[in-house]
Amino acid sequence: MNPALDLTTAATVLVLFSILWIFLGYWWGRGNSELDDYMLAGRKVGLSLATCTAMATWVTSNTTMVAPQLALQMGIWGMVGYSLGSVGLLLFAPMSSRIRSLMPTGYTSGDFFRLRYGTTSWRIFLVISLVYSMFWLISLGMAGGILIESLSGIDYKIGMTVILTICVAYTMLGGLKAVIGTDFIQTVVILVGVVAVGVMVAQSPSLDNIFQETMHRRPQLLNLLLPAGIMFLFNNLLFGMGEIFHSNVWWSRAFAFGKGVGFKAYFLAGIFWAPVPIAAGFIALASVAMDINIPQPDQVGPIVAAAVLGKAGAVLIFVVIFSALASSLDSLLAATSDLLLEDVYKRHIKPNASRQNMRKAATIVTLLLGLVTWIICLPRISDLARMLHFTGALVASTIWPIVAGLYWRRTNRYGAAAAMVLGSALGLVSYFAVGFYVAALSGAAVSFLVTVITTLLWPQEFSWDSLHEKEDSMEQ
Numbered sequence: 247m248n249p250a251l252d253l254t255t256a257a258t259v260l261v262l263f264s265i266l267w268i269f270l271g272y273w274w275g276r277g278n279s280e281l282d283d284y285m286l287a288g289r290k291v292g293l294s295l296a297t298c299t300a301m302a303t304w305v306t307s308n309t310t311m312v313a314p315q316l317a318l319q320m321g322i323w324g325m326v327g328y329s330l331g332s333v334g335l336l337l338f339a340p341m342s343s344r345i346r347s348l349m350p351t352g353y354t355s356g357d358f359f360r361l362r363y364g365t366t367s368w369r370i371f372l373v374i375s376l377v378y379s380m381f382w383l384i385s386l387g388m389a390g391g392i393l394i395e396s397l398s399g400i401d402y403k404i405g406m407t408v409i410l411t412i413c414v415a416y417t418m419l420g421g422l423k424a425v426i427g428t429d430f431i432q433t434v435v436i437l438v439g440v441v442a443v444g445v446m447v448a449q450s451p452s453l454d455n456i457f458q459e460t461m462h463r464r465p466q467l468l469n470l471l472l473p474a475g476i477m478f479l480f481n482n483l484l485f486g487m488g489e490i491f492h493s494n495v496w497w498s499r500a501f502a503f504g505k506g507v508g509f510k511a512y513f514l515a516g517i518f519w520a521p522v523p524i525a526a527g528f529i530a531l532a533s534v535a536m537d538i539n540i541p542q543p544d545q546v547g548p549i550v551a552a553a554v555l556g557k558a559g560a561v562l563i564f565v566v567i568f569s570a571l572a573s574s575l576d577s578l579l580a581a582t583s584d585l586l587l588e589d590v591y592k593r594h595i596k597p598n599a600s601r602q603n604m605r606k607a608a609t610i611v612t613l614l615l616g617l618v619t620w621i622i623c624l625p626r627i628s629d630l631a632r633m634l635h636f637t638g639a640l641v642a643s644t645i646w647p648i649v650a651g652l653y654w655r656r657t658n659r660y661g662a663a664a665a666m667v668l669g670s671a672l673g674l675v676s677y678f679a680v681g682f683y684v685a686a687l688s689g690a691a692v693s694f695l696v697t698v699i700t701t702l703l704w705p706q707e708f709s710w711d712s713l714h715e716k717e718d719s720m721e722q
Contacts, residue, residue, distance in 0.1 A: 285422060326527075337490075379493070484642045484690040635685060639677055
């Protein structure tokens, strides 16, 4: 299939967006002299920006590209199951308020584990969180290369390099302020673009035609009793909860949002996000009705939009997915850099680092993180869905230690460590023995049992005041 965009058009769009995002990163980052400004946007982000950054960050390439892929592979349950990722945002809404009140001077999710459960659990959590972050970064970098190659014919490695370079550049320049500011613009672009593409695709072959052709050619996609689809439905619910509950992407925003903002922002973001995967996944069903050849499942979204809408549609889907990629890549770069800076550099390498030293180190950490991601992305090692869901067992094993640790004074610290280790191990066994669609389900189930049983049998008292770490501990 010939690319929908010619080289000149694709290059023009890339250059214009590159200039815009990098300029905005510089503009919003001009006043970032303090560490709190760079890492947490001054801890006073308002409701509109807070809602948009949560929404845009969760509308990743995995929403706009993997949701259609899963719909093509698992039918109705693929896209509906993916939409259950909104549950994680909705449930994190009250948690974000509690996090903000319990840890008013916190910086990362690692701070919580270190103070709540001690060194062993903290380090286990760090391994899980950093592995997940790297896999997510890699999937986003790969998605950028796939997008540009699918729509323009530009080599995968070149496209991947361009998108990573842009996001690393403006994140380094502006920190979380730049990330949140660009997320606001990207949210508007994503919502308008997804709605426009969905409407135009639905009008090309009629909805009735899409249904009839899908029933005739691939009836299993409309089968509500498809076993793998049903398993994926529950697996993705827990995977999404694990992704959000544990990730510093969401914890850093809980610390950055102004008081009273977190609950409203995450709740609204969850409501607005839920229809997006369904709209994106619908594109895959249209490909069946239109008899479009899809060389690889993770390319179905761009290829169908380009085939139906022509050059204008290709440009639109290019802009939408580019915005979705950037909104997630920048957030993940900033949050993972914070985790490396606070929990690895500060706590393991240079305990006496001052805030000034850490502010200087922050940009270096972001640059190195981007470089490592680029190196790993060079070979295209797997399809996006399977690669991301590999981490499902890991992140799902953190759900119950986090929830219990925030709300249950007597949670056993050794039980929390065991829950993460055993949940991750058995979840990975399920991943390889059964499939990616059960890994998070298995990991969460084991983690739940271990957390609850160890706490009921060997409860350990904890004082919430222990989470109020003094700010001057960062001034050393």
